[in-house]
Amino acid sequence: MYKYTLFPAALLCSVAAIADEGQWQPYQLPQLQQQLSARGISVPAADLADLSKYPMNAIVSLGYCSASFVSPQGLVVTNHHCAYGAIQQNSTAENNLIANGFLAKTQAEELPAGPSERLYVTELVEDVTAKVSGALTAKLTDLARFEAIENNRKQLIQACESDANYRCNVVSFHHGLQFFLIKQLMIQDVRLVYAPSESVGNFGGDIDNYEYPRHTGDYSFLRGYVGKDGKPAPFAKDNVPYQPKFHLKINASGVKAGDGILLAGYPGQTSRYRLAEEIAFARDWQYPASVTTFSQMIQTIDAFGAKDPALQVRYASVVKGYNNRMKKMQGLLDGFKVTDIHAIKQQQQQELAAWIAADSSRKVHQKALAALQEVVSAEQQYQQQTWYFDNAKRSDLLKAAQDLYRLAQERQKPDAERELGYQQRDLKMWQGRLKRLDTSFAPSVDLALWSQQLAVYLQQKPVLRIKALDDALGLVPGMTAAQISATLQPWYDKTTLGTGAGRLAWLDKTPAEFAASNDPFIKAAVAVYQQQIALEQQQKAIQGALLNTRPAYMQAVIAFNQSKGKPVYPDANSTLRITYGHVDGYPAADGVYKTPFTSVRGMIAKQQPTGVFQLPAKLVQAYQAKQYDGYYYADLGATPALPFNSVPLNFLSSADTTGGNSGSAVMNGKGELIGLNFDSTYESISKDWYFNPAITRAIHVDIRFVLWMMQYVDGAQNLLDEMTIVRD
Structure with missing residues (x-):
C-alpha cells in the first residue's frame, strides 16, 4: 500500500525522462507508463505502484541486500555474496560450506542463517512529511531541529510498531524535503537452503569484481520460516515455511539483446544531488x-x-x-x-x-x-x-x-x-x-x-x-x-x-x-x-x-530539473525502488565494445588449475557432456556476426543500480524473473554520483544459468519442483 500526497508536484517525474536513469519510488511508476511501454514492459504501471500486488509483493530486503520470493513455501533467491554471512556462519575448516557449497534436499536439512538474519517485506509506504517536519519553525537551533525531527520519527515508529511482527522506520527523501513511513513485515527465522561452491558463486574473486566480461554464478537460496500460527517468530525447529501472498514466476526462456527489463530492490545510497x-x-x-x-x-x-x-x-x-x-x-x-x-x-x-x-x-x-x-x-x-x-x-x-x-x-x-x-x-x-x-x-x-x-x-x-x-x-x-x-x-x-x-x-x-x-x-x-x-x-x-x-536546495534543484524536462527521483536510501532498462552492451574504450552476454563456454575457457578461477569438475563435465537441454542457445541477438552457442551466464542491462541492489530481481516485461543483479561494470561505478547512459551498465546472473546448475550440476530438483517455471 502506498499513501502519499502530491507535494510538491515536481517530485513526480517529467515524461521526458533521459535514457534509463532513475531509481523510482513505486508510486511514481504511473507517471512513467510511456517510458515503460516503450521498453516493452507490459506489467501495468499501476500494478508496479501497488505493493500488495504481483510482482512487488514478492520483492524483499535482507537489510543489506535485496531478494525475492520464488515459491509459495517462502523460498527466497538472492546473491551468493548476500548469503555469504549465512554460509560462513555454518562453515568450519573441517566442513567448509564456502568452498564446497551446500544443498538441503529436504526442509529438515536447512540450516539457520544466523541470529541477526531477517527478511523484510514492505507493506506500507506513507508520506508523513507534515507530521515530521511540517510544524517546525525557522527559530529552532540546529540541534533542536534535529532532536525535534528525531522525536517525531520515534513517535510515528512507536505507533506503527503496535504489532511486534512489523518493523517500521521513517526515512528522509530528497535529503529532508519529504519523509515517508515504511512498514515492513519482519521474518525472524531465516535458513540457508542452497548455495553453489565459491568457485561458482565467487568465480574470479576480487580480481573480477566490477569487471566485465564476467562469469560469476552469484546466486543462493534462503527460506523464511514463521510460527505455526503463520506469524513471524524466532528460530524454532517446529516453525513452518512462510507462505507469501505472491512469488515470482521464473521464465526459463530468459531474455535476448534489446529486451526491456524491470529491476526491483533496495538500493543503498547515491549522491546524484550532492554539491x-x-x-x-x-x-x-x-x-x-x-x-x-x-x-x-x-x-x-x-x-x-x-x-x-x-x-x-x-x-x-x-x-x-x-x-x-x-x-x-x-x-x-x-x-x-x-x-x-x-x-x-x-x-x-x-x-x-x-x-x-x-x-x-x-x-x-x-x-x-x-x-x-x-x-x-x-x-x-x-x-x-x-x-x-x-x-x-x-x-x-x-x-x-x-x-x-x-x-x-x-x-x-x-x-x-x-x-x-x-x-x-x-x-x-x-x-x-x-x-x-x-x-x-x-x-x-x-x-x-x-x-x-x-x-x-x-x-x-x-x-x-x-x-x-x-x-x-x-x-x-x-x-x-x-x-x-x-x-x-x-x-x-x-x-x-x-x-x-x-x-x-x-x-x-x-x-x-x-x-x-x-x-x-x-x-x-x-x-x-x-x-x-x-x-x-x-x-x-x-x-x-x-x-x-x-x-531548500533540493526544492530549487527539483524546480530547475522539472523546467528542463529531466527526471526527478530521490537519491537511493535503502528503500524499495524500481528501475527499468534494456539488455545492452557498451563501448568500454576506444575500439572496445563489450557484448551483453557471457557464457559457460567462456567460463570454462577462463578456468585455471589453482586460484580464484578454478571450477568444480562436475560443472565442466556436465557441460562437456552436453547436459544442457533447454538452456543452450545458438543466438541471443547480441552479436549477429558471431553466434552465441552456449549456456548464458551473465548479462548486462542499462538499469540504474547501486550497492544494496545486490540480489535484486531482474524481470522481463511481464514481471517474470529472468536474472539477479549482482554488480556494476568498472566503468560505471561512478554512477553513484553521475549517471552516464552511454556506459552505465549493471551485471546480472542469468536465471537460465541458475536453472541449469540446479538441474544438471547440483541436483536441486527438490527446489525446482516448488518453483513456478514458465517458458515463452
Missing part, C-alpha cells in the same frame, strides 16, 4: 583515506588466514566486504579521472544559479546554495576531525563494550526517549549481533587490526587525538604497532567479552555496574563515553543544519 564541493572532498580525501584503511586491514587478515585455515573461514565474510568496498572506492577514484564529474557538477550549479537569477519569482532559492555550502564545509571538517579517532576504536570487543555501555545509559530513560537503535524494539537484534560475533572474531586478528590502526592514529597531530582514549589505552606518541599490541594483549585474557555468553551477560547491567567493572574493555568504554557523546552532539547539530539547508 561539486562534496565530490571534490570525496575524490581528494574521503575515498583515498578509506582505500588506505581497507587495504591495511585486508592485508593483515589475509596474513593470518594464510597461516590458519580456521581464521580464513572465520573472517571470510569480513574480508569479502572490505575488498568490495575498497575496490568500489578505487573504482570511483578512477571514474573521477575518466569523467570529470566535479566539472559537470560545477556546470550544473552554475546553470541552476543562472536559472534562479533569470526570474525574480525564484529569489526564494537564491540563498539555498550558499547556506548549504557553509554547512557542508562544517560537515567535512567534522569528518576529518573524527576519522582517526573512529579508526582507533576498530576492535570488535571495544565496540561491543561501547555499545553495551551506551545501551545501559539509554535504558535509564523512558523507552520513547531513547536514541533510535537503543530501544526495546532493538534488543533482539542486539542479541543476534552479540552472538554472531562468535563466528567472525578471533582475539589475535582483532588485536592486530586494532594495534595497526592505533599506530596510524598516534601519528596524527595532537588536535586529532582524544586524550581520554590515549589515557585509557596507555598510548604514548611514537609507539609502534608491535608496542601497542604488547600493551593491549593482556586485555584479551582479562575480559569476559570474548564469548557470546560473556557479552550477553552485560545486556541488563546498569551504568554503575559498568563503572565498577575491572574488565579493561569496559573500563575503556566508560572512559571515552563523555567525549563520544560530545562529538555526537556536534554531529547532530550539523545534521540539524543540513535538515534545514538541503531541503
Whole structure:
C-alpha cells in the first residue's frame, strides 16, 4: 500500500525522462507508463505502484541486500555474496560450506542463517512529511531541529510498531524535503537452503569484481520460516515455511539483446544531488583515506588466514566486504579521472544559479546554495576531525563494550526517549549481533587490526587525538604497532567479552555496574563515553543544519530539473525502488565494445588449475557432456556476426543500480524473473554520483544459468519442483 500526497508536484517525474536513469519510488511508476511501454514492459504501471500486488509483493530486503520470493513455501533467491554471512556462519575448516557449497534436499536439512538474519517485506509506504517536519519553525537551533525531527520519527515508529511482527522506520527523501513511513513485515527465522561452491558463486574473486566480461554464478537460496500460527517468530525447529501472498514466476526462456527489463530492490545510497564541493572532498580525501584503511586491514587478515585455515573461514565474510568496498572506492577514484564529474557538477550549479537569477519569482532559492555550502564545509571538517579517532576504536570487543555501555545509559530513560537503535524494539537484534560475533572474531586478528590502526592514529597531530582514549589505552606518541599490541594483549585474557555468553551477560547491567567493572574493555568504554557523546552532539547539530539547508536546495534543484524536462527521483536510501532498462552492451574504450552476454563456454575457457578461477569438475563435465537441454542457445541477438552457442551466464542491462541492489530481481516485461543483479561494470561505478547512459551498465546472473546448475550440476530438483517455471 502506498499513501502519499502530491507535494510538491515536481517530485513526480517529467515524461521526458533521459535514457534509463532513475531509481523510482513505486508510486511514481504511473507517471512513467510511456517510458515503460516503450521498453516493452507490459506489467501495468499501476500494478508496479501497488505493493500488495504481483510482482512487488514478492520483492524483499535482507537489510543489506535485496531478494525475492520464488515459491509459495517462502523460498527466497538472492546473491551468493548476500548469503555469504549465512554460509560462513555454518562453515568450519573441517566442513567448509564456502568452498564446497551446500544443498538441503529436504526442509529438515536447512540450516539457520544466523541470529541477526531477517527478511523484510514492505507493506506500507506513507508520506508523513507534515507530521515530521511540517510544524517546525525557522527559530529552532540546529540541534533542536534535529532532536525535534528525531522525536517525531520515534513517535510515528512507536505507533506503527503496535504489532511486534512489523518493523517500521521513517526515512528522509530528497535529503529532508519529504519523509515517508515504511512498514515492513519482519521474518525472524531465516535458513540457508542452497548455495553453489565459491568457485561458482565467487568465480574470479576480487580480481573480477566490477569487471566485465564476467562469469560469476552469484546466486543462493534462503527460506523464511514463521510460527505455526503463520506469524513471524524466532528460530524454532517446529516453525513452518512462510507462505507469501505472491512469488515470482521464473521464465526459463530468459531474455535476448534489446529486451526491456524491470529491476526491483533496495538500493543503498547515491549522491546524484550532492554539491561539486562534496565530490571534490570525496575524490581528494574521503575515498583515498578509506582505500588506505581497507587495504591495511585486508592485508593483515589475509596474513593470518594464510597461516590458519580456521581464521580464513572465520573472517571470510569480513574480508569479502572490505575488498568490495575498497575496490568500489578505487573504482570511483578512477571514474573521477575518466569523467570529470566535479566539472559537470560545477556546470550544473552554475546553470541552476543562472536559472534562479533569470526570474525574480525564484529569489526564494537564491540563498539555498550558499547556506548549504557553509554547512557542508562544517560537515567535512567534522569528518576529518573524527576519522582517526573512529579508526582507533576498530576492535570488535571495544565496540561491543561501547555499545553495551551506551545501551545501559539509554535504558535509564523512558523507552520513547531513547536514541533510535537503543530501544526495546532493538534488543533482539542486539542479541543476534552479540552472538554472531562468535563466528567472525578471533582475539589475535582483532588485536592486530586494532594495534595497526592505533599506530596510524598516534601519528596524527595532537588536535586529532582524544586524550581520554590515549589515557585509557596507555598510548604514548611514537609507539609502534608491535608496542601497542604488547600493551593491549593482556586485555584479551582479562575480559569476559570474548564469548557470546560473556557479552550477553552485560545486556541488563546498569551504568554503575559498568563503572565498577575491572574488565579493561569496559573500563575503556566508560572512559571515552563523555567525549563520544560530545562529538555526537556536534554531529547532530550539523545534521540539524543540513535538515534545514538541503531541503531548500533540493526544492530549487527539483524546480530547475522539472523546467528542463529531466527526471526527478530521490537519491537511493535503502528503500524499495524500481528501475527499468534494456539488455545492452557498451563501448568500454576506444575500439572496445563489450557484448551483453557471457557464457559457460567462456567460463570454462577462463578456468585455471589453482586460484580464484578454478571450477568444480562436475560443472565442466556436465557441460562437456552436453547436459544442457533447454538452456543452450545458438543466438541471443547480441552479436549477429558471431553466434552465441552456449549456456548464458551473465548479462548486462542499462538499469540504474547501486550497492544494496545486490540480489535484486531482474524481470522481463511481464514481471517474470529472468536474472539477479549482482554488480556494476568498472566503468560505471561512478554512477553513484553521475549517471552516464552511454556506459552505465549493471551485471546480472542469468536465471537460465541458475536453472541449469540446479538441474544438471547440483541436483536441486527438490527446489525446482516448488518453483513456478514458465517458458515463452
